[in-house]
Amino acid sequence: EFTVPVAVLTDPSRLRSAECLIVATKTPGTRAALASLRHVQVGVAFSVQNGLIKDELLAEAFGAGQVLGALANTSGELLASGEVLFTRNVNLMLGELDGTASARAGLLAATLDSAGVRAGAVSGILSWEWSKFVAWLALIGLAVTTRAVTWRYLGDPDGAWVLVQMVREAAQVAQAAGIELTEEGAILPLRTLLSGSDSQALEAVREAGKAFAVNAPQHRMSALQDLEAGRRLEVHETFGDVVRRAKERGVRTPLLEAAYHLLAAIDRINSGSPPDDGR
Structure with missing residues (x-):
């Protein structure tokens, strides 16, 4: 030391x-x-x-x-x-x-x-940034709504399904922005999630959950740590930002938009902020 x-x-x-x-x-x-x-x-x-x-x-x-x-x-x-x-x-x-x-x-x-x-x-740093971001969004969405350690919702079949759909929506926004996503910058097996069949994508997420269970069983996403500590969440600058980018490019992201509003509500209720705060 x-x-x-x-x-x-x-x-x-x-x-x-x-x-x-x-x-x-x-x-x-x-x-x-x-x-x-x-x-x-x-x-x-x-x-x-x-x-x-x-x-x-x-x-x-x-x-x-x-x-x-x-x-x-x-x-x-x-x-x-x-x-x-x-x-x-x-x-x-x-x-x-x-x-x-x-x-x-x-x-x-x-x-x-x-x-x-x-x-x-x-x-190609923007490709790296986007490749992390599309997976990060889904992980944060599930972490905050389930309030569980990472491996638990990755290993859950319904949690895995939601994650795959959110990643695919975010990837469409990246594609519309002219960004080529890369496996190197990703924190999940992005290639399989985007190009594989539904069953292959779900299995890849569950395998990632098994790896977390073995290597980092207590791992919690930073947003979950913030939620439990009563701190403000990174909602508008992340989920809100990607929803804005999607609308500007005419990309439909119904799950991401729903998650944005849900997380914004959770954030306000958890922090005791007024309804119009954070926009």
């Missing part, structure tokens, strides 16, 4: 410049938080948040040329003591928003990797 002192600023006006700005907060309130940092001279910025809107918000604040896309396939848990457990360290991938590889992405990835966070630089 080792200890590293970290300078903390609570007044954003005191920050004048940052060689690299990493956004690692939950998505609610991101636009307002970045607005308070527009004066900062940023060398490069990226976000490890869930969803897709993060890249757009960073580009609005600092310019698209200062932004890298990022995919974080990692997990952690905030304990009641305030300690944070880093429970999954799969990879953190970085890349240019125009789809190219770059020296700066490679340098940042190498720096993170040498510090113990497995990282790499890739081309």
Whole structure:
């Protein structure tokens, strides 16, 4: 173990410049938080948040040329003591928003990797981001509505059916946006879920559930942790965002839209927020 002192600023006006700005907060309130940092001279910025809107918000604040896309396939848990457990360290991938590889992405990835966070630089980062996102949406939807550890709803036949349908709807939105999904960026066997038969897709989800039961039996999605702790959920910036993108492109996503409204209601009731909050 080792200890590293970290300078903390609570007044954003005191920050004048940052060689690299990493956004690692939950998505609610991101636009307002970045607005308070527009004066900062940023060398490069990226976000490890869930969803897709993060890249757009960073580009609005600092310019698209200062932004890298990022995919974080990692997990952690905030304990009641305030300690944070880093429970999954799969990879953190970085890349240019125009789809190219770059020296700066490679340098940042190498720096993170040498510090113990497995990282790499890739081309086509938006494909990686979308490939994680389409599966993440379904996992979050089931985690919040079932309030169960991950392996239980993956291994349930009806849970698996709902997950497959949600993944397929989200994938149609990606396709309409011109995004080619990849197995490499996915957190579930995406190729089988999208191209396989219904029975093959369901079996693939159940197999993923068996793997979680063996390797991470207590794994809970971050949204479930937030729900149980009484924290706000990432609903409008994720589910709301993909529903908006679907409508803009004329793609029907009835299950995702229903899940969006259901999760928004759960979030408001759980947090005691007024009916019009969060839109």
